[in-house]
Amino acid sequence: MLKWLRHNLVVFAGLGTLVYMLAPNVVVFVFSFNDPVGRYNYEWAEFSDKAWTDPCGVAGMCDSLTLSFKIAILATLCATVLGTLIAFALARYRFRARGLVNSLIFLPMAMPEIVMAASIAMLFLSMGMDAGFTTILIAHITFCVSFVVTAVKSRVIGMDPALEEAARDLYASPIQVFLRVTLPLAAPGIAAGAMLAFALSFDDFIITNFNAGPDTVTFPMYVWGAAQRGTPPQINVIGSAMLVIAVLVVVAGQIVGRRNRAKA
């Protein structure tokens, strides 16, 4: 018995860690079926699927969700394109301000978020820009670019230059070399950067809060605000749904990857 326990210690430790990490999610999920008494959803009252059948039943919540998605998608798009271009420039060319650009790109990742939030807000203020959708978007792109650049750059640096030369040698014009060889090879790095950018933009609170206007309440801001006035179970629904979607995406990715490997 003791021996068996010792042999499976790693398994138990792993399971324990998993439980520790997933327990909050389980609680959130369970309480999404609660029909709370009063404004706060902290005590179990009775089972109800009201929140799941009517997720937008709370005023303002789905608007904030839509806004967050809009910003995250736009920020991801812009940051991915910009970041990929910067990454190629940094990895491939020696230009005068290269070192400076490298450290500037790194700065948003190293700086405390609150400092960055305040300085960006100050900049917009002194420029006389009204806080709102545009300011949030610009702020998000600023820090997302750093992560995209980092992800893509390491991929581009690790690329064998002979591959592009081989493509040129095999009658590919410069554009074809980029589309057929360079881009596919950099794709995993670009995808990783884009996913990171999306996740970071979607759940950013501090920077967003500093640069939002009265009409631009993103989902994280909504949740924070709601927590003070009361927590409808719909928040749990959205939280659980996002977790499930994220897990499904990862699982699907794994299956596709395994099938590709098996086929080849």
Next chain:
Amino acid sequence: MSKQGRDAGRVELTGLSKRFGGFTAVRPTDLTIPEGSFFALLGASGCGKTTTLRMIAGLEAPSTGRVLIGGQDVTGLPPHKRPVNTVFQSYALFPHLSVADNVAFGLRRKGRKDVAQPVKEMLELVELGHLGGRKPAQLSGGQQQRVAVARALINHPQVLLLDEPLGALDLKLRRQMQLELKRIQTEVGITFVHVTHDQEEAMTMADTIAVMNGGVIEQLGSPTELYESPKTAFVANFLGQSNMLPAAVLGRQGDDLALDVHGVRMTLPASRAVPGSSGSSRIVMGIRPEKITLGKAEPDDAHRNMLRGIVSEASFIGVSTEYRVRIAEGSELVVFSQNRDDERPRVGDEVVLHWNPRHGFGLDAGQDLDAGTGEDAL
């Protein structure tokens, strides 16, 4: 695409050179590689072989000179407009494409739609017909190498450039692939320019070898020509082993030079000496170790060059024995002797070395006699 007919695969380099900053990687070179030949560019590491090849492919812009392929000046053309293809040292297979898509890459870029059939035929030529669906990472080194060859050959280039394509393979596979490449070249009849630092590989495969040293082609010729009549100490040492005997020129007797080697009179056909060296008073006579006969008695034929010495070392190699024979203070000759006789000389024995004068070769005296030996080359 050999549209120009017979000489489409001829490569001409005129005054071609390459400088990287202040460093000259390739000195101005003139070279003509005939159509349909298996041409080897042989030289030690860093002598400029890859750079020369890259200039032919268009991957490196020459500092001076021109590149002509099939009589057409391609110096200004980018690589994708040149009728040549390259097999890279690292193979450079596209990791995100299947083997078949790798092979089809060139045809597709040229706008061919019906690539399935030629790809199948090409994979069969390199004996990989069944592996078209795999990714390059799932192939062994030898298989990857053949995919790299197939990917280049399928385009029917006028010239195929190979940059040490066998460098990453183990010895056995290497020998096998040498034969295979040679077979493929004979089959398709395309000009092959093969870069290698392995002299054995160059000699077994190539019709013509150019030996490069320090950015210069030292000598050009058939394998036998280079081996039997090297023109420099580097070539003599780089292609096999050589004994180098400094000699004084005593004079000329008809077609022969009379020499004084360690106080012994010898002869060397004047035609076997590098032009120019026969006129000077000092010369270096080279002789290959396997050309020397090692015996106990003087030869019957008085015309043979002869030296006496004492065996200082004998290593049994199997088919032959390698002897080191001291002929004078600080001077040793290497002799390879077939193990035919039961009674072989032993260390300390006094022996007679003799060889046919026609097997010697004469080199300029003013050069580093160790150039191109193992210690120097690596």
